[in-house]
Amino acid sequence: MTGHDVTLEWTGGPTETISVDEGQTVLEAAQRAGVRLPYDCRSGTCITCVGRLLEVEGGETKPEERESNRPPDAADAFAYRRSPEALTDGERADGYVLLCIATPRTDCRVEVGPRVRAAVGDSPWA
Numbered sequence: 001m002t003g004h005d006v007t008l009e010w011t012g013g014p015t016e017t018i019s020v021d022e023g024q025t026v027l028e029a030a031q032r033a034g035v036r037l038p039y040d041c042r043s044g045t046c047i048t049c050v051g052r053l054l055e056v057e058g059g060e061t062k063p064e065e066r067e068s069n070r071p072p073d074a075a076d077a078f079a080y081r082r083s084p085e086a087l088t089d090g091e092r093a094d095g096y097v098l099l100c101i102a103t104p105r106t107d108c109r110v111e112v113g114p115r116v117r118a119a120v121g122d123s124p125w126a
Contacts, residue, residue, distance in 0.1 A: 004104040008035065009054065010113040025081065026051070026099040026110070037099060037112060044101040047086040052116050053077055053095040057107035078102040087120075096120055 003021040008030065020029035027049055030037045040048040056072045074097045081101045084092070097110065 003029075005057070005107045006104050007057075007109040008037070008051070008112050009109060011111060011115040013113065020104050023103060026102055026104065030099075038117070039100050042100045044080065044082055044084045044098045045086050047098065047117065047120055047122075049098055049100040050087075050117055050120050051097050051099050051110040051112045052119075053097055054109040054111050057109065072108075077106055077108045078104055091120060 003019055003024070005017050006020050006026055006029070007015060007017045008026075009015045016030075016033075016035045018026070018029045018033045018035055020026055024032075027037055027039055027042070038048050040046045053072055053074045056077050072095065074092060074095050078097050079102070080098070081103065084098045084101060086098060087096055096116075099110070099112070
């Protein structure tokens, strides 16, 4: 079975790299590896599990991303099991990803933790 390595980085804290099997979500792989990530709904509607894509490993940064300091496009790095309802289009464009329903398409680094969650704000469904 193939998969991808996802490096989870807590702001000012530890870094953990987990192996995510094909078709598996980042949250499922983290739980299998004993890495604790926050989650609640597991359906992409509450943003508890939100992370922010920092880098696509081995990938080229697009010129427009370099010039604007924008993160890599999360749509290039992740597929979703269902639509990430809790994220706005702007949040998705800023690299935010819901780890409970996201399956990686490539090796990548993702910032996780309370700071990321606080930057997104409240779920539109709350």
